[in-house]
Amino acid sequence: MAKRKFSTEDVLRFLDGNVSEIEDLIETEDEVEDKTWTPGSSSSSNEGGENIDQRTETEEADPTVTQATKRLGRGKVKRKEKRKKTHTAESDDSTSSEVETSTATHTKRTKKSAKKKKKKRDYRWRKVDFESPDVQFDDSADETIEERSEFTPYMYFKQFVTNEMLQLVVDQTNLYSVQKDGKSINKTVKEIEQVLGMYMLMGLVQMPNVRAYWEMDTRYPKVADVMSWDRFQKLLTLLHFEDNLGVTEDAMKDKIWKVRPWLEKLRQQCLQIHPEENHAVDEIIVPFKGKSQLKVYMPGKPHKWGFKMWGRAGQSGFLYDFDICQGPADPKKEKSDVGVSGDVVLKLTSTLRAGKNYKVFADNYFTNYLREREIYYVGTVRMKRVKNCKMMEEKDLKAQGRGSMDHRVNQNGMIIVRWCDNKAVNLVSSFVGITPQSEVKRWDRKTKNYLMVPRPGIVETYNRFMGGVDLLDMLSALYKYSLKSRQWYLHIWWHSVTVALINAWILYRRDLKAQGREKDAMPLRRFQASVGSCLISAGKARVKPGRPLSSPSxxxxxxxxxxxxxxxxxxxxxxxxxxxxxxxxxxxxxxxxxxxxxx
Structure with missing residues (x-):
C-alpha cells in the first residue's frame, strides 16, 4: 500500500485538532489507496511469488479462503464507518460542552454585574442634634373586655387551650395507639383535661418523681384519686399531635412537624389578644438534655441545654407570637440584608398592625426595615456592623469620667448612643435619644461612696421595656413540674401549656385592672390551683360536702x-x-x- 506524504499545512491542521479536516484527510487517503491499488502490488495477493492464476486455483480448491477474505473486507468497511461516527459524536460533544461553558460563564458574569449594579444604601453619621418624631401610640379600645367580665380562671385558660385543640390531641393519640398496639386507647377530651389539671397541681406540690404521687407514704389524693398510675403513664406514652403515616414529605422538612399543629393553633389564639404598646423580642430556652437535633447549648443561660424559641412578649410578660429555632438556614436560600436574627424579628413583628406606632426592643441592627411600617425600635448594636460611623473610643470616654456619652445621627433619623458606665454600651434607636437625661446611683470603689451618674434617655427606655420575655421565663419557672420523657416534642408541649396558663393569668389581671378591681386579682399560685381543680373535676359528679343525713343506730x-x-x-x-x-x-x-x- 502506497504511503501518502502530508504537507506542513496538514500537520498544523492535525495539531489544531479540527475534526472535520481530519476526516477529509482520511477520506482522501482512502481514495488515493483505491486508485493506486493493483492486483500485482498487493502484498497479500503476491506473497510467496504467487500469481493470479495460482490464487484462482487455490480459491477453487478451498472456497473457505474466498469467504474469509470477503469477511475481512466487510469488517474493514464497518470499522471505517464506526470511526467516522465516533469522530462525529466527539465533535458534537465538544461543541455542546463549549456552548454550556460559555453559557455558564455568561451567567456568572451577568450575576456579578448585577451585584455590582445593586448599590447598598450608605448612611452618613454626623454629630448633630436628634429630633424625636411623634410616637404617640394609637391605642384603640379592647372590645373583648366586656365579653370576659364574668370569666372564671378556667374560662381564661380555655381562651388559649380550646376544645378544638384538645380534640386534635384525642384524635391523633387514639390513631397512634391503633398504629402501635393494634387497638385504641379510647382517650376522651375530659381525660386530656384531667391530665392537664394533674400536671398543674404537680407544679404546686412538687415531689422527687411522678410515681411518688401514687406511693403509699407520699400519696397526694388530689392527683392520685383522679386516675391510676398505669393509666396516666399509658396516656403520656401515646400522646401525639400529628399522623406519622399521613404526613407528607414537604411537611417533614419542618423539624418540629410532630407538634406543629398544636403550636400553630396556640399561636393563633395568642394573636387574637389586643397587643400592648411595647414589645420585646428575645430568645426562650425550653430545658431539655435528651437526644434531639434541635437541642442547643447556650452557656450564658440558666438552663444551658434545651430547645431555643424566639418570642415577642409585651411589657407585662404576655407572649403574643413565637417560633421554634430549627438550626442553620438552608444554604441554597438567599441571605437577607439583616441576617438570621434580623429575619426573626421582622417575622415576629409582621403580625403587628402598621401605623399604630408600636415600639420594639431587641438586640440587632435593623431599624430602617421597621421604620417603613411605622414601628419604632430601640436595641443594642455592635459597632462592627455599623459602617461609616466613627465615635469616641472607649478609653477616651473613661478618661472623661463615668457617665460620659457620645452620639451620631444619620440622614434617616436614626441615632447611635455610646454611654460609658463600667464599660461602653452602644444602643441604636429611631424615636428616643440622649434626652431626657436622668441620674442613677453607682458605687465608686476608689472613694468608697455612692455617686450620681448621668444616664441618657435611650438607656432608661431600653432597661424599662426590654424585660418582657425574661419576665415570662421567670413566671414559667415558678410552678412548672418537670416531667421526664424520651419523646422530645412532649417537653415543648408541656412548656406551651405552661405559657398558655401564664398568658391566661396576665389577661385576667389586665381585665380586672381595666374594671378597677386590680386588688381583687389572685396571685399566680391560686390561679393555677383554681384552673387545675376545674380541669380535674371535668366529667365527674360533684359530691355535696357535709355530715350524712342519718347516723347508724x-x-x-x-x-x-x-x-x-x-x-x-x-x-x-x-x-x-x-x-x-x-x-x-x-x-x-x-x-x-x-x-x-x-x-
Whole structure:
C-alpha cells in the first residue's frame, strides 16, 4: 500500500485538532489507496511469488479462503464507518460542552454585574442634634373586655387551650395507639383535661418523681384519686399531635412537624389578644438534655441545654407570637440584608398592625426595615456592623469620667448612643435619644461612696421595656413540674401549656385592672390551683360536702362491730374488743378508727 506524504499545512491542521479536516484527510487517503491499488502490488495477493492464476486455483480448491477474505473486507468497511461516527459524536460533544461553558460563564458574569449594579444604601453619621418624631401610640379600645367580665380562671385558660385543640390531641393519640398496639386507647377530651389539671397541681406540690404521687407514704389524693398510675403513664406514652403515616414529605422538612399543629393553633389564639404598646423580642430556652437535633447549648443561660424559641412578649410578660429555632438556614436560600436574627424579628413583628406606632426592643441592627411600617425600635448594636460611623473610643470616654456619652445621627433619623458606665454600651434607636437625661446611683470603689451618674434617655427606655420575655421565663419557672420523657416534642408541649396558663393569668389581671378591681386579682399560685381543680373535676359528679343525713343506730353498730371482730379475729388470730357501752359520739369514733375496713 502506497504511503501518502502530508504537507506542513496538514500537520498544523492535525495539531489544531479540527475534526472535520481530519476526516477529509482520511477520506482522501482512502481514495488515493483505491486508485493506486493493483492486483500485482498487493502484498497479500503476491506473497510467496504467487500469481493470479495460482490464487484462482487455490480459491477453487478451498472456497473457505474466498469467504474469509470477503469477511475481512466487510469488517474493514464497518470499522471505517464506526470511526467516522465516533469522530462525529466527539465533535458534537465538544461543541455542546463549549456552548454550556460559555453559557455558564455568561451567567456568572451577568450575576456579578448585577451585584455590582445593586448599590447598598450608605448612611452618613454626623454629630448633630436628634429630633424625636411623634410616637404617640394609637391605642384603640379592647372590645373583648366586656365579653370576659364574668370569666372564671378556667374560662381564661380555655381562651388559649380550646376544645378544638384538645380534640386534635384525642384524635391523633387514639390513631397512634391503633398504629402501635393494634387497638385504641379510647382517650376522651375530659381525660386530656384531667391530665392537664394533674400536671398543674404537680407544679404546686412538687415531689422527687411522678410515681411518688401514687406511693403509699407520699400519696397526694388530689392527683392520685383522679386516675391510676398505669393509666396516666399509658396516656403520656401515646400522646401525639400529628399522623406519622399521613404526613407528607414537604411537611417533614419542618423539624418540629410532630407538634406543629398544636403550636400553630396556640399561636393563633395568642394573636387574637389586643397587643400592648411595647414589645420585646428575645430568645426562650425550653430545658431539655435528651437526644434531639434541635437541642442547643447556650452557656450564658440558666438552663444551658434545651430547645431555643424566639418570642415577642409585651411589657407585662404576655407572649403574643413565637417560633421554634430549627438550626442553620438552608444554604441554597438567599441571605437577607439583616441576617438570621434580623429575619426573626421582622417575622415576629409582621403580625403587628402598621401605623399604630408600636415600639420594639431587641438586640440587632435593623431599624430602617421597621421604620417603613411605622414601628419604632430601640436595641443594642455592635459597632462592627455599623459602617461609616466613627465615635469616641472607649478609653477616651473613661478618661472623661463615668457617665460620659457620645452620639451620631444619620440622614434617616436614626441615632447611635455610646454611654460609658463600667464599660461602653452602644444602643441604636429611631424615636428616643440622649434626652431626657436622668441620674442613677453607682458605687465608686476608689472613694468608697455612692455617686450620681448621668444616664441618657435611650438607656432608661431600653432597661424599662426590654424585660418582657425574661419576665415570662421567670413566671414559667415558678410552678412548672418537670416531667421526664424520651419523646422530645412532649417537653415543648408541656412548656406551651405552661405559657398558655401564664398568658391566661396576665389577661385576667389586665381585665380586672381595666374594671378597677386590680386588688381583687389572685396571685399566680391560686390561679393555677383554681384552673387545675376545674380541669380535674371535668366529667365527674360533684359530691355535696357535709355530715350524712342519718347516723347508724346502736344495734346496727354492735352488729357491724361483731362481724368486724369475728373477721379480724379470724384474720389476725387474736380477739379484738367489740364496741361497749359508750356514748354515741365515742362509739362512732371508736368504730371508725378500729373498724374502718368494714365501712
Amino acid at each position: 346502736q344495734s346496727t353498730m354492735e352488729e357491724a362491730g361483731g362481724k368486724c371482730a369475728s373477721r379480724c379475729e379470724a384474720r389476725w388470730s387474736q380477739a379484738l374488743p367489740i364496741l361497749g357501752t359508750a356514748t354515741k359520739v365515742q362509739a362512732l369514733q371508736r368504730f371508725s378508727t378500729l373498724h374502718s375496713h368494714v365501712l
